[in-house]
Amino acid sequence: MSVLVMQLAGPLQSWGASSRFARRSTEPAPTKSGIIGLLAAAQGRQRWENLDDLAALRFGVRVDQRGTVLRDFHTAHRFTTGEALPVSERFYLADAVFVAALEGEPVLIDQLYRALLTPVFLPYLGRRSCPPSRPVDLDLHHNLTLEEALRKQKWRAACWYQRRHREASHVDLELLLEATAADGQVESLRDQPISFDPLHRRYALRGVRRDRVNVPNPAARPTHATRAARAARPDHDPTSVLGDA
Template identity: 30%
Template sequence: MTALLLWLEAPLQSWGVDSRFGRRDTLAFPSRSGVLGLICCATGRGGEQEAWLAEMKEYTQTVAAYSRLENGKPDIQPLLRDFQMVGSGYDASDPWQDMLIPKKTDGKRPVGAGTKMTYRYYLQDMAFACALDVPEAYADEIILGLQNPVWPICLGRKNCVPTDIVYRGRFDSQEDALATAGEIAQTKRRAERFRVAHGRVEGGDVLTLNDIPIAFGLRKRYEDRQVTILEQ
């Protein structure tokens, strides 16, 4: 086993766990499924990846959240809500434009325009250090992928493009990785707000998240895990 440090920073990030089409929420921190999905993009792993995910299930991650400092205090930005209308403004008499209008399950157009309204939420100006345990056998492949991604990587959603180098080193433990993350944060004038630890840890709030991926692809499946939020 080896620990990799990922630095996840961007103007916008969105890490959904239980979202639906009409309302796409975000966690306050990167999800397990989001981080593994990022690695799949980086390494070119497509499809369900059940066998690989089964191996990765035995390993854990710890996340530290950093806000920018303004006048010596953390500058905590509110969630950004983006309102979008999908399928509006198209001419149904045009065969090409008609393909872009949302349809019912039977393939027919609904009564009216068929427009879908969605609300999408984003974290603003946050940075996260993710200390990720990985099998030694996959470490070199993952590092190469993060440095030279096969497919574009994003921080939760495709419009959340990282604005700094993601891969920040290979370590013997998550503790060593997070110590380096603290040094990176200092150079960026960022302060740690909270930490997300695997499992139950005394002194924090325990959450149950349905974000351990069992299969990606068209029919995604997940299992629950527990994490503890430790305020700093």
């Protein structure tokens, strides 16, 4: 198995899983259906095309920067008739950063990685109004599992966010991993894509297991021992030899 790792960062993101009628909520982390849609668009697939190969991939996400929830109001029209719909509430995540990964057969994972490098349709973070602020492609692993790849990644939060936690040398991040048969009782989320056809979108339930990972903070304040070691370094003037020249 191979693993494709992506970073999802932008001013706004929105990852719906159970939205109905005039209230369109967002999950606190990217959904599998949203990421599969992003990759299918990068490959140039049409909405009515078969998704079975992409849906079979195992999905996981790490929450590097939670962001804050924003509410907006939105107007829309029916796809088939053009009839105006009621004004709806739309929810977004502002200033959030996630690391997402998909695990599957090497040939398909390689194809998806190449599609991210030269996408047919531009990627967006859940909705067309949410463009990414960083490259989505991040890493490709042929010798790690999904969980190992997510645990290995350095902390991808914004620099200002890392400095806000500079008193801590390490930070705890949440992992949301697609459950396997061995995981037993887990949470469920209706974000397993079956069809993106605009006339009949369909999603199934998917098991999700929560875990934690502890990663270094690159913006951590130096400890007393580190400062003492720096102070103990001998004075050295590399230009002193120029005096005899």
